[in-house]
Amino acid sequence: MTENPTACLLIIGNEVLSGRTRDANLQFIAARLGELGIPMREARVIPDVPDTIISTVNEARARHTHVFTTGGIGPTHDDITSECVARAFGVPWEVHEETRALMAADYARRDPPVEFNAARMRMATLPRGAVPIRCDETSAPGFSMGNVHVMAGVPRIMRSMFEALAPSLERGRPILSRTVHAHGVFEGNIADGLAAIQSRHPALDLGSYPYYRSGGVGGGVALVAKGTDEAEVEEAARAMAALLREAGGDARDGEPAG
Amino acid sequence: MTENPTACLLIIGNEVLSGRTRDANLQFIAARLGELGIPMREARVIPDVPDTIISTVNEARARHTHVFTTGGIGPTHDDITSECVARAFGVPWEVHEETRALMAADYARRDPPVEFNAARMRMATLPRGAVPIRCDETSAPGFSMGNVHVMAGVPRIMRSMFEALAPSLERGRPILSRTVHAHGVFEGNIADGLAAIQSRHPALDLGSYPYYRSGGVGGGVALVAKGTDEAEVEEAARAMAALLREAGGDARDGEPAG
Numbered sequence: 285m286t287e288n289p290t291a292c293l294l295i296i297g298n299e300v301l302s303g304r305t306r307d308a309n310l311q312f313i314a315a316r317l318g319e320l321g322i323p324m325r326e327a328r329v330i331p332d333v334p335d336t337i338i339s340t341v342n343e344a345r346a347r348h349t350h351v352f353t354t355g356g357i358g359p360t361h362d363d364i365t366s367e368c369v370a371r372a373f374g375v376p377w378e379v380h381e382e383t384r385a386l387m388a389a390d391y392a393r394r395d396p397p398v399e400f401n402a403a404r405m406r407m408a409t410l411p412r413g414a415v416p417i418r419c420d421e422t423s424a425p426g427f428s429m430g431n432v433h434v435m436a437g438v439p440r441i442m443r444s445m446f447e448a449l450a451p452s453l454e455r456g457r458p459i460l461s462r463t464v465h466a467h468g469v470f471e472g473n474i475a476d477g478l479a480a481i482q483s484r485h486p487a488l489d490l491g492s493y494p495y496y497r498s499g500g501v502g503g504g505v506a507l508v509a510k511g512t513d514e515a516e517v518e519e520a521a522r523a524m525a526a527l528l529r530e531a532g533g534d535a536r537d538g539e540p541a542g
Numbered sequence: 543m544t545e546n547p548t549a550c551l552l553i554i555g556n557e558v559l560s561g562r563t564r565d566a567n568l569q570f571i572a573a574r575l576g577e578l579g580i581p582m583r584e585a586r587v588i589p590d591v592p593d594t595i596i597s598t599v600n601e602a603r604a605r606h607t608h609v610f611t612t613g614g615i616g617p618t619h620d621d622i623t624s625e626c627v628a629r630a631f632g633v634p635w636e637v638h639e640e641t642r643a644l645m646a647a648d649y650a651r652r653d654p655p656v657e658f659n660a661a662r663m664r665m666a667t668l669p670r671g672a673v674p675i676r677c678d679e680t681s682a683p684g685f686s687m688g689n690v691h692v693m694a695g696v697p698r699i700m701r702s703m704f705e706a707l708a709p710s711l712e713r714g715r716p717i718l719s720r721t722v723h724a725h726g727v728f729e730g731n732i733a734d735g736l737a738a739i740q741s742r743h744p745a746l747d748l749g750s751y752p753y754y755r756s757g758g759v760g761g762g763v764a765l766v767a768k769g770t771d772e773a774e775v776e777e778a779a780r781a782m783a784a785l786l787r788e789a790g791g792d793a794r795d796g797e798p799a800g
Contacts, residue, residue, distance in 0.1 A: 299749055301582045302719070303573030304766060307565075310587070315561030324559045327587040329568070332749075359730040360750040361737035403733030438752065461560070472617040475661030479619035491557055491590075492618040494696065508562060 289349035289456040291317050293327040294340060296365050297355040297437060300329050308439045309354045316446060321456030321512070322350060332356060337368040345372075345432050350453060352446075355437030357426065359403040369429050370411035377409055383416055383425055384408040390423035419444035428452075457512040462521035465495070465506040465540045466533025477527040478507065485520050487511055495540050504533065506540055547607035547714045549575050551585040552598060554623050555613040555695060558587050566697045567612045574704060579714030579770070580608060590614060595626040603630075603690050608711060610704075613695030615684065617661040627687050628669035635667055641674055641683055642666040648681035677702035686710075715770040720779035723753070723764040723798045724791025735785040736765065743778050745769055753798050762791065764798055 293313055299305040307329070314324045325348065330336050337356075344351045356365030370377035387408050391398040398404075407424035410416065417426035417433070419441065426435040426445040435445040471494050482490045488511040496503040507528070509520040521537075528535035551571055557563040565587070572582045583606065588594050595614075602609045614623030628635035645666050649656040656662075665682035668674065675684035675691070677699065684693040684703040693703040729752050740748045746769040754761040765786070767778040779795075786793035 298747055298768075299751060299766070300568070301572055301585065302576055302717070302768065303569045303571075303582075304719070304749075305751065306569045310558070311561045311564045313561075314559055318560055324561075325589060327559065329585040331583060358750070358752065360733045361740055362749050398728070398730070401730065401734070404730040406733075438754070440754065459560070461562070470656070472656070472659065472662040475618045475664075476659070482619050489556055491562075491620050492616070493557060493563065494616070496696070496698070508557070510556075510560065 287456070289322045289454060290325045290347075291322045291350045291352060292344040292348040293324055294337075294344060294351065294353040295327065295329040295355060295437075296332065296337060296353055297329075298332050298362070300355075301331055309437070309442050312439070312443060313352055313354075313446065316450070318459040318461070320450065320453060321458045322453065323456075323459055332362045332364060334364060334368050334371070337365065338372045341369060341372040341432060345430065349431060351432045353432065353434045354442055357407065357424070357434060357436055359406055363406065365434055366406075366410060366427070369414075369432060369434055372432075373411055373413075373429055375412040377411055379405065379408055380410040380414070380416065383410065386418075387423045417445045417449050419448045421445075459510055459512060460514055460517045461508060461510045462517050462537075463506055463508045463539050464521055464525045464528060464535050464537055465504060466528040466531070466535045467502070467504040467540070469505050469528055469531045469533035470494075471505050473531045474505065474507075474527050477530070478524070481520055481523045481527065484523075485509075485511075485516060487513065488516060488520050490520065490524070504540065545714070547580045547712055548583045548605075549580045549608045549610060550602040550606040551582055552595075552602060552609065552611045553585065553587040553613060553695075554590065554595060554611055555587075556589050556620070558613075559589055567695070567700050570697070570701060571610060571612075571704065574708070576717045576719070578708065578711060579716045580711065581714075581717055590620045590622060592622060592626050592629070595623065596630045599627060599630040599690060603688065607689060609690045611690065611692045612700055615665065615682070615692060615694055617664055621664065623692055624664075624668060624685070627672075627690060627692055630690075631669055631671075631687055633670040635669055637663065637666055638668040638672070638674065641668065644676075645681045675703045675707050677706045679703075717768055717770060718772055718775045719766060719768045720775050720795075721764055721766045721797050722779055722783045722786060722793050722795055723762060724786040724789070724793045725760070725762040725798070727763050727786055727789045727791035728752075729763050731789045732763065732765075732785050735788070736782070739778055739781045739785065742781075743767075743769075743774060745771065746774060746778055748778065748782070762798065 672685040
């Protein structure tokens with residue numbers, strides 16, 4: 285177990301920055317990393333521009349225990365993540381023989397067989413020293429290069445790669461979370477009380493999130509306490525529930541429905 | 543019209559980095575900025591940590607024509623965006639008299655009246671020199687400070703603030719986009735042809751995005767051409783459609799349904 289591991293996510297792709305594609309990976313990775321005790325401290329969406337990818341990967345891997353990337357490992361000209369990671373580490377980008385053989389066998393088995401052309405060979409080409417991340421969804425792998433974990437952008441494939449990788453990650457203490465909510469309570473009425481609870485529990489991360497019903501009418505506030513000490517998280521949750529009741533709300537455990 | 547304006551989005555909030563909340567603002571802002579000819583070149587999700595917010599705002603505003611922020615302008619202790627922007631610009635953070643008066647009038651009109659307490663007064667407190675962004679959804683404003691545009695994190699309020707701000711933004715040439723797609727075509731079969739079209743049109747941004755049907759069976763590929771020259775975008779779209787037909791697909795305009 286690592287003392288205070290941190291993670292950074294790099295979402296690589298023009299399609300997210302243009303609004304064409306809505307990212308569907310950040311929330312999954314963030315939640316799973318929290319369970320593994322590796323809090324995500326930063327996420328960036330960056331374009332398919334080599335210098336940007338290289339410098340961002342290098343900055344992030346120096347700063348964080350783990351760096352995860354999504355996107356840009358397919359066969360087309362805009363899939364440049366793998367090559368850029370090789371350049372970031374200053375190592376050759378070369379055909380990974382075991383991966384080539386596995387992909388060739390997979391393509392030969394298909395009906396009709398899939399041509400293992402130059403474009404697809406890019407997906408068997410990895411930074412020297414990379415460890416492939418294999419999953420059930422595709423024979424084209426992700427890979428770990430040092431503390432940089434390169435995964436597909438397609439959510440189904442990314443999740444499969446993440447779960448294949450997860451057992452090997454250095455973990456920290458799981459981040460525990462308790463939420464209480466109350467309808468009809470406004471943030472502005474509980475802000476001072478919540479700040480007081482936060483100052484009694486500096487090791488916790490307390491957040492306040494208003495919610496709204498359709499049309500913006502009604503709603504209330506959800507208060508969240510996060511931390512690694514279960515007893516302290518529970519104590520803060522009880523104090524937050526009492527605060528919501530004082531403000532006239534019917535405090536309930538968990539997130540508001542809908 | 544500015545020659546080559548660029549934008550950066552800063553999503554400020556622990557709740558996005560923990561996976562509690564799924565960001566719902568990036569895609570909207572990215573798409574609207576594309577229409578305004580202000581391409582988003584970078585987006586970052588950062589935590590509610592003052593030094594991180596201050597340094598990221600300063601880095602982004604030096605690098606981009608426009609910086610947009612979402613989140614952290616409510617009344618609670620974790621709402622620190624406004625104060626941090628003041629510190630980033632080195633100006634006092636002080637009650638904005640006109641905003642205070644508007645909020646006081648709004649709160650007095652409510653039934654029952656809302657108490658204008660210290661927590662809510664934080665929302666009337668702005669960096670000196672900031673221009674409020676007022677919208678119909680709330681009397682607590684966003685604001686522009688130089689090229690930094692600070693908006694709420696709640697999507698309904700953010701959108702209203704964005705549309706209030708949009709007419710005043712320096713624009714560039716709108717980014718035009720054309721998409722063609724074909725079922726049953728694999729990326730690996732059209733990658734070389736697409737790279738050839740890209741090299742004939744270096745001013746355009748061509749992207750290739752596989753799509754999948756439920757269960758991962760079936761699907762195809764969508765090819766996207768983006769640029770500011772309508773005739774060139776059309777020419778590339780015709781070439782991409784021909785490429786998909788050569789690969790045996792029934793090329794259709796637009797994004798695949800579902």
